[in-house]
Amino acid sequence: MRLKTVEVFLALGLLTTVAACDAANEGGEAEDTAPTTEQSTPLPEATTSPADEGGEGGEGS
16 A cells, blocks of 8 residues: 555556646647847956056955
8 A cells, every 4th residue: 555655645646747748848839940149349457557456455456
């Protein structure tokens, strides 16, 4: 009897997992479209001046 109870709980767990994953795939049209990629422009490189350097408390100036 104990083994049957374990089998029932495992079956219910698998059933809920499959049902939850299947519900997330509703619509179907998202799979037919190609994924889009965003193109971004490169950011300009930051320039540092001697005033920016120096560390904590303004040391090094």
